[in-house]
Amino acid sequence: MRSIVLLFVLFQTSVLFSQKNDLSTQLIETFLHTSSEPQTNQKRSLMFSKSQGKERVGVVKTGFAGLMYLYQNIFSEQISAACMYEISCSEYTKRQIEDKGLILGSIKGFHQLMHCTHGAIEEVPPFMKSNYSAKIKNSVD
């Protein structure tokens, strides 16, 4: 019971920390007129987007989404993760789980993770290399 409460507190703290509503961000947005447009590489969503509209949400899937959320918002920044793919491995895993289900989605996501090395860009065909950065385009299935 105590561990569950601890986990809940940790989770809530991480949610609070991840909300970047600090003064400096607001000032930058005001003076530079930068709008917070949706980006392709969104990291902040807690749930898999398709799950939001459903009435029943799987416990395992939700747990996995929570873990991914924690990783993307806390650990990823702490370890300065620099993914070699345009859509980062964690985001790709989330999207694959959303499309293909937990098992196949996780396999595909973790398979990309196992390829995510700096030399990986040498082993893909030229059209798979990003035009804008030294990154690899994620495969489209």
Added chain:
Amino acid sequence: MFSIQSLFSQIDNAFLKHLSDNNLKIEYLSYLQNAASSNDTLDFYYSKYHFQFGDDSSFLVHAARAKSLLKRDTSLLIHYSKHFLNKEIHQSNEWFNSILDTSLRVNDQLKQLHLVYNLTQYPLETVELPLQLQKDYQLYYRATKKKPIVAGLFSAIIPGTGLLYLNKPRAFASNLAIVGGFGYQTYESSRIFGWQHPLTIINAAFFSGFYLVNVIGSYLEVKKNLRERQKQYLIHASTYYADTYPSSLY
């Protein structure tokens, strides 16, 4: 006025070219909807309309119906064939293997484009390709010879070797390091703490998870590699023939 005029006249190709050049999509469609002409002719112009405004599925439906007219316009057939070299695979297949049949392949350029698309049906030695395309084609041809099940088996025996089979040494090294690392960690924790210790169980779970991903991933990688190599070859072929065989819609 525009609709009434088109009702009593044949389709004016020059006028449609004018609409097409000026990108007047609604006017083009309206003209066709009100035109009095045979079904073949209408399908022929509808196919041009859908081609220009990016609806490939509708284009294929109308093109299949207007084959008798398409046969007379080889320049247009070349234009369409170049476009379908690098498109969604099911659409390209429909164009090259269903619509562009032997009755439509009336000149050497069309035969060449059909051959370039369906090259893997022929042995590598018998095919004559431009030098610029040979390297990509050889990579694609080699990819067609790789078997997913063999890659999976290799990776099951020694982690990562399925990727070495695909000629990806860096991916092999990373896979071997990850699976080997977790394997070694599991072995060490089992030796020190025993199999029932939580740390050993966690390590074993990670090891078996990554091992499974390595095997299934190698299997899937062969299929993915084939699609990527084919796509790369067709992108290159498409840009090469865009310059080599000039053509236009009108």
